[in-house]
Amino acid sequence: MDVDLRKLRYFVEVAEQLHFGRAAQTLHIAQPALSRQIRALEDDLGVALFIRDRRSTTLTPAGQQLLHDAKPLLASAQATVRRALQAALPTQQFTIAFMPGITVTPAVKALSAQHPQLDIRLLRTGWDNQTKVVLDGRADVSIVRMPVDPRGLNVKPLFSEPRVVVVADDNPLARKDSLTLADLADAHLLQDPEAVPEWRAVAHELRNGRRAQVPAIGSVEEKLELVASGAGFCVLPRSTASFYTRPDVAVLPAPDLADNQISLVWNSSHETGLVQDFSDVCYLLRPPGAN
Structure with a gap:
């Protein structure tokens, strides 16, 4: 069976967003056309990939497996084309x-x-x-x-290399020489807790369900802006923190954090x-x- 890579790209976009309308906007095609392509892919494979109702779109087990396998396949196809062009x-x-x-x-x-x-x-x-x-x-x-x-x-x-903690310069924690996990238990992490498992294990806001939603952060600069505003703290590799010296944040060692x-x-x-x-x-x- 030959699988149409375009249909796979469409499928991955819908599978990641779990919303046909938003996926259609991202792909710059009409939603009905996107729906037809997904149905055609399901017909090609002989399986249902999505469960759709008026409220939500979810992946079937077959859809979950295809998403797992399709992303590296698409990346490999892109790499093949790029290497051919570079060879010329x-x-x-x-x-x-x-x-x-x-x-x-x-x-x-x-x-x-x-x-x-x-x-x-x-x-x-x-x-x-x-x-x-x-x-x-x-x-x-x-x-x-x-x-x-x-x-x-x-x-x-x-x-x-060691990781360090970055807090606002006017935060009481900034007056310490170094920080322990206990010092950070009541603080708000401006990152996915999975990225700092040591903090996740002691964080009070994760235990009592008070964790505020963290906005999508695309760069170190954005993290530092949020830190300086008092929104919370972040953890950075030491070399990264050294590239962004600024007077309104304090960078502190934290020996409890893994390198x-x-x-x-x-x-x-x-x-x-x-x-x-x-x-x-x-x-x-x-x-x-x-x-």
Whole structure:
């Protein structure tokens, strides 16, 4: 059976939003047309993918499984097209993705010295796309902050660094030399609690159901703005916090927090000589004092 990748893309959008109207707007197609495409996909597969009523849209077990498998399949198809287009370029390109706070210049210089004709590109990522960029071919390698989903990836641990707590400068906690988890038990975390499991285990607001809704935050700058306004605190890797020095927030060590692990990842189906060469020089990424 040949599966239409366009129908799969439509399915993934609806499955992630669980709303045909919003998915149609995102895809820039009419909702009736989207519904017809989903029904056609269900006919192709011979299974129902969604349960729809007037109030909600939910995935069937078959839909849940297809969503799990479709996203890496679509990413692989995108990567295949991108690599074909890059192969036609007169100069070979190599794109290095990296998370905020990680300095890649020494490793880039070392790779450039080995391959003077190589066109090296850099791509800044965030928590939501740090692995997607290698799975869909936008980057050849990505320097990520763990944890990540390892499916389809080769993962090479590089180093670890402490995480720190950022609070408003006028917060009483800012007067401390360092913070413990007990100090933070009554504070509001401006992140997904899953990202800071140590705090999640002691947080009072999670026990009594008073946790306020955290708005979608797309960057470190947005987090710091919220922190400075007194909305709560955030936890950042130490190197990331050092890039955003500002007088209205205080950065404090928190020995109870586990270190953040930095790793190099690349697409397991696209391991080239250049990827290995960059992997070899990644020891230059280690900042002073890293573990």
